[in-house]
Amino acid sequence: MDIQTWTFIIVGFTFALYIGIAIWSRASSTKDFYVAGGGVSPLANGLATAADWMSAASFLGMAGIIAFSGYDGSVYLMGWTGGYVLLALLLAPYLRKFGKFTVPDFIGDRYYSNVARTVAVIAALFVSFTYVAGQMRGVGVVFSRFLDVEVDTGVYIGMAVVLFYAFLGGMKGITYTQVAQYCVLIFAFMVPAIFISIMATGNPIPQIGFGSAGEDGVYLLDKLDGLMTDLGFTAYTDGTKSKMDVFFITAALMLGTAGLPHVIIRFFTVPKVKDARKSAGYALLFIAILYTTAPAIAVFARTNLMETVQNKPYKEIPEWFTKWENTGLIAWTDKNEDGRIQYLPGTAINGKKPEFSESRGELGERLIYNFSEEKNELYVDRDITVLANPEIAGLPNWVIALVAAGGLAAALSTAAGLLLVISTSISHDLIKKQLAPGISDKRELAIARFSALLAVVVAGYFGINPPGFVASVVALAFGLAASSFFPAIVMGIFSKRMNREGAIFGMLAGLGITSYYIARFKLGWLGNPDMSEEKDWWWGISPEGFGTVGMLVNFGVAIIISSFTKAPPKEVREIVENIRIPSNAGDAIGH
Amino acid sequence: MNTDNRKKYWRENLKYLAILLSIWFLVSYGFGILLVDELNTVRMGGFKLGFWFAQQGSIYIFVILIFVYVRLMNKLDKKYKLDE
Numbered sequence: 224m225d226i227q228t229w230t231f232i233i234v235g236f237t238f239a240l241y242i243g244i245a246i247w248s249r250a251s252s253t254k255d256f257y258v259a260g261g262g263v264s265p266l267a268n269g270l271a272t273a274a275d276w277m278s279a280a281s282f283l284g285m286a287g288i289i290a291f292s293g294y295d296g297s298v299y300l301m302g303w304t305g306g307y308v309l310l311a312l313l314l315a316p317y318l319r320k321f322g323k324f325t326v327p328d329f330i331g332d333r334y335y336s337n338v339a340r341t342v343a344v345i346a347a348l349f350v351s352f353t354y355v356a357g358q359m360r361g362v363g364v365v366f367s368r369f370l371d372v373e374v375d376t377g378v379y380i381g382m383a384v385v386l387f388y389a390f391l392g393g394m395k396g397i398t399y400t401q402v403a404q405y406c407v408l409i410f411a412f413m414v415p416a417i418f419i420s421i422m423a424t425g426n427p428i429p430q431i432g433f434g435s436a437g438e439d440g441v442y443l444l445d446k447l448d449g450l451m452t453d454l455g456f457t458a459y460t461d462g463t464k465s466k467m468d469v470f471f472i473t474a475a476l477m478l479g480t481a482g483l484p485h486v487i488i489r490f491f492t493v494p495k496v497k498d499a500r501k502s503a504g505y506a507l508l509f510i511a512i513l514y515t516t517a518p519a520i521a522v523f524a525r526t527n528l529m530e531t532v533q534n535k536p537y538k539e540i541p542e543w544f545t546k547w548e549n550t551g552l553i554a555w556t557d558k559n560e561d562g563r564i565q566y567l568p569g570t571a572i573n574g575k576k577p578e579f580s581e582s583r584g585e586l587g588e589r590l591i592y593n594f595s596e597e598k599n600e601l602y603v604d605r606d607i608t609v610l611a612n613p614e615i616a617g618l619p620n621w622v623i624a625l626v627a628a629g630g631l632a633a634a635l636s637t638a639a640g641l642l643l644v645i646s647t648s649i650s651h652d653l654i655k656k657q658l659a660p661g662i663s664d665k666r667e668l669a670i671a672r673f674s675a676l677l678a679v680v681v682a683g684y685f686g687i688n689p690p691g692f693v694a695s696v697v698a699l700a701f702g703l704a705a706s707s708f709f710p711a712i713v714m715g716i717f718s719k720r721m722n723r724e725g726a727i728f729g730m731l732a733g734l735g736i737t738s739y740y741i742a743r744f745k746l747g748w749l750g751n752p753d754m755s756e757e758k759d760w761w762w763g764i765s766p767e768g769f770g771t772v773g774m775l776v777n778f779g780v781a782i783i784i785s786s787f788t789k790a791p792p793k794e795v796r797e798i799v800e801n802i803r804i805p806s807n808a809g810d811a812i813g814h
Numbered sequence: 815m816n817t818d819n820r821k822k823y824w825r826e827n828l829k830y831l832a833i834l835l836s837i838w839f840l841v842s843y844g845f846g847i848l849l850v851d852e853l854n855t856v857r858m859g860g861f862k863l864g865f866w867f868a869q870q871g872s873i874y875i876f877v878i879l880i881f882v883y884v885r886l887m888n889k890l891d892k893k894y895k896l897d898e
Contacts, residue, residue: 289869294850297868301842304873308838311880312831316887430870434860442860460854460865470847497897500887504880511873518869803824805887806896 229624230370237407237628238384241635244403245388245396253668256393257324257647263398263492269505271401272489274408276303276480276510279361279634282408285514287605290521290528293451294462298469302476304507304514309481309709311503315490317716319499320802324491325644326484326708327652333715334726335795337657342730344652346707347484351644352681354485354700358638359686365630368550368610375687381631382683385639389646389675397639398492404632409512411629414622415613416516419523422616429519443522450529455568459525464765471768478774479701482708485640488647496805524608527615532564532601537586540564543614548589551579552604552611556594562586569597577602642682646674699741702766706733706773714781719799725785733777740769823894830886834879842872 250256263271281303289296321329326347331340359378366377388396420432424443436442448458457463464472480486489506490499531541537555547553554577555564577591584590591602609630613622650671655662662670707730714721714729744759745766757765764772790796845853846868853864861870891897 294865294868297846297865300869301846301872304876305838305842308835308876308879312834312883434858434866436860444860444862444865460862466847466850470843473842473847497884497888497891500880500884504877504884507880508877511877515870515873800820803827804820804896805891 224620226620226623227371229621230627233621233624233628234370234631237403237632240403241384241400242387244399245392248392248395248399250391250393250395250668253324253651253664253671255395256668256671257491257651258488259393259395259398259492261492262494265493265498265502266505267398267402268489268493268498268502269509270405271398271492272486272502272506273509274401274405274632274636275489275640276486276506276637277408277513277633278358278637279365279630280357281513281517282412282633283361283365283606283609283630286517286520286524287608289518290525290608291603291605292462293457293459295464295469296518296521297462298464298472298476300514300518302473303480304510305473306477306480307503307507307510309477310486310490311500311507313713313716314481314487315499315503316496316805317802318487318712319490319493320496320805321798322491324488324651325647326487326712327648328656329715330708330711330726331652331656333795333798334711334723335792336723336727339711339723339727339730340652340656342727342734343708343711344648346703346730346734347644347648347652350483350700350704351485351641351648352685354483355638355641355645355678355682356685358634358641359682361634362631362638363686365627365634368627370627378683378686381635381638381686382679385635385642386676386679389639389642389679390672393671393675394488394492394643397636397643400639401636404636405509407632408629408636409509411625411632412513412609413516414625415616415618416520418618418622419612419616420519423523423526429516429523433519433522443526447522447526447529450526450533454529454533454566459522465763467763468765468768471764471771473768475705475768475770475774476701478705478709479703479770482704482712483700484648484704484708485644487708487712488644489640520608520612524612524615528603529566533566534563536563537588538562541615543611545587546614547607547611551577552607554579554591554602555588556591556600557584557586557588558594558598558600564601565598566601567597567599569599570595571597571599571602576604638682642675642678645678645682646671649674649677699738699745702737702741702770702773703734705770706737706777710774710777710781714778716799716802719796720785720790721781722785722788722791724788725781725783728784729777729781732780733773736776737770737773740772741766744769819894823890823896826890827887830883830890834883838876838879841867841875846872 254260285299288299318329323329327340327343330343331337359381362381363374363377366372366380367374388400416429417427420429421427424432424435424437426432426435433443444460448460452458493499493502544553571594573593573595578593580590580592582590613626650667654670655667710733711726711730845864850864850868854862856863858866
């Protein structure tokens with residue numbers, strides 16, 4: 224059977240599975256809808272958290288980013304895993320003991336202030352919307368690549384599927400679908416990785432394989448370093464970023480991970496405090512399987528690419544090369560007209576994507592308009608690392624179809640988790656807690672369902688018409704989470720003295736300075752554009768890493784302001800005493 | 815539970831946190847970033863050690879740290895009769 228047929232079969236089967244689970248796990252109360260009834264086992268919650276966490280970007284993009292940035296890619300590996308240690312040790316157990324539905328619930332109650340609650344709701348909505356727009360786009364892109372439909376059509380299909388189980392099942396439906404989605408995505412990621420590891424080194428475990436030697440007896444990493452330095456690239460295992468910047472980016476990603484509302488609320492779904500701790504461990508274990516395999520795939524793919532194409536005549540290039548050239552993910556311009564591919568440092572094209580002309584060159588290559596002056600002739604889209612892997616390794620068609628189903632599982636599971644945060648923020652934090660506190664549980668559930676519908680429509684709209692800044696919003700989402708939620712929650716648990724004034728001004732200061740820095744240096748919206756270059760960065764910190772500074776500012780401002788203002792009331796100090804003791808966690812209650 | 819025991823329980827918890835988070839910091843920010851060049855002079859099979867910590871080792875240790883924390887806290891909860 225051809226790839227197309229296999230893709231329809233496997234994707235169709237997985238979608239039927241997700242919908243079946245959704246029907247089986249319908250929500251009948253707000254507690255079901257917000258926290259899956261509070262009865263999810265730590266193992267199931269760990270699986271669901273892992274699927275929630277790993278997006279289309281982790282599944283399709285990360286191995287590619289690492290392949291093309293070598294050591295510098297470590298910031299994502301450490302940053303997106305180390306945050307779970309903070310979550311497990313500093314946040315999850317205490318928030319579970321607190322026993323409400325949302326992050327703004329905690330901020331609002333702990334800081335006895337609806338202003339603090341509102342700041343938290345706005346931050347949660349902003350972080351989740353920026354994040355989900357990219358996910359819906361990701362769903363569309365995966366569909367268009369594998370099923371040959373328009374990206375927009377793909378977004379509509381994705382919207383329909385997510386809506387179905389988010390609307391019916393809320394957190395309960397989402398949790399059990401995510402368990403299934405984790406299984407699909409990890410299987411789809413590991414099968415090609417294991418095959419390729421065996422081919423490259425004879426070792427079936429990719430994590431060990433990329434530290435082993437190939438048939439020629441040379442260690443793979445040494446060979447890759449050699450290939451790269453010979454051509455004038457920086458060695459793969461050395462970075463180009465400054466240590467300072469690597470440090471700050473890693474920290475911002477870790478703190479942001481620990482502060483992302485859609486991750487935190489997953490720990491409200493388990494029965495007990497000890498389950499929250501354990502389930503953070505399971506979550507990281509399941510995430511680590513993918514995150515330790517990705518750098519191995521990166522090395523195999525980069526070595527393979529360097530060896531296969533460098534200085535090879537275009538006429539003798541393997542078939543996968545021309546196939547991906549046809550999809551626009553590879554582009555080649557014979558700049559020195561020798562008929563061979565020169566793959567060198569520097570960008571091969573001007574702008575982000577190649578602009579193809581309708582005609583072909585003498586050798587049959589697709590001509591592009593926007594090739595650059597630099598010597599490098601080859602443009603390779605990073606996503607190809609995972610997408611093309613099965614073909615480069617000559618794996619059967621069903622494996623390629625499996626990768627499509629895995630990419631969709633990754634994108635859908637993350638989108639669903641984010642949509643739940645958005646609908647909960649609206650129905651619970653805004654309507655129930657502020658505008659109409661008297662509404663019945665049944666009515667709140669109806670509003671929650673309606674908010675989910677609204678959130679899907681808005682997210683779909685952003686997926687189809689991505690705002691110009693979507694590409695850079697991940698930095699924003701993590702920076703804002705790191706500079707607002709993380710300090711406010713940690714101080715709320717570990718300091719009895721932290722009060723309303725300190726928390727509010729701390730969050731505003733952290734959010735403010737991080738937004739300003741990203742708006743100025745990442746988006747170029749503020750300040751003199753000539754002064755927004757890399758050399759103008761404060762202390763050499765890139766916008767991606769500035770959330771760490773925002774976090775420090777938040778802590779500093781909060782501590783100073785709180786020491787000049789009144790201590791929190793006695794009831795609040797009792798809340799803090801109470802969340803520090805794990806027993807009698809009781810049910811998650813919203814009223 | 816009396817106030818005295820609460821304080822002791824919390825202090826022991828903070829001690830665990832301090833130890834585990836120091837290891838967390840050391841393997842990632844220490845071995846993986848600040849000391850990466852020094853560690854890269856040491857080799858472990860085909861890996862330079864600093865590079866290995868940045869892309870593999872730190873992640874394994876993160877997972878272990880959480881499970882060690884789970885065990886320590888379960889024991890501590892038992893000691894203070896807080897387990898359910």
